[in-house]
Amino acid sequence: MSKTIEKEIKLEVNLPHTGFPKTLYFNRLRVDRDEGFCLVQFGLVVASDLVDSYCCVLTNDVLQQNQKSLVEYSNRLSVNGSAETWKGISASRKVDVADVVGMSFRGQVAEICFFSFSMCSASRFALNPSSGTPLPSQPLALLRSSIALQKQLITFLYEE
Secondary structure: OOOOOOOOOOOOEEOOOOOOOEEEEOOEEEEEEEOOEEEEEEEEEEOOEEEEEEEEEEEHHHHHHHHHHHHHHHHHOOOOOOOOOOOOOOOOOOOEEOOEEEEEEEOOEEEEEEEEOOHHHHHHHHHOHHHOOOEEOEEEEEEEEEHHHHHHHHHHHHOO
């Protein structure tokens, strides 16, 4: 019986700047943990009505790979606040699987970008890392919120 040897390979991922199929300003969020992943729900609620929403899954591997940069980013944010408890979206909707999370802010508006890439393509790229070509990725969503709500998301993702 042979053992599979896993070796970490680092690849550069090309993150597109445009072409996000979903854009949303959100004022509610919910993070539900399950075995091996988190389901993250974002909602725009106005006068008690859900106007728009977005959902994605972040696997534990993705959370681990992004933890250092997101926690360091969160520590630079000088705002505090807590998110209002939200029950999330009850109806079954499309749920994306994100591999890369990017965050930034300007003024009082925070931004979160989600991207995905093919693990099969990453495996093929890893066979020829000297090509110098970054792994292509697909933009999933560009979300905006208050800085306090963005910081709350990072807290929800990494609280024990």
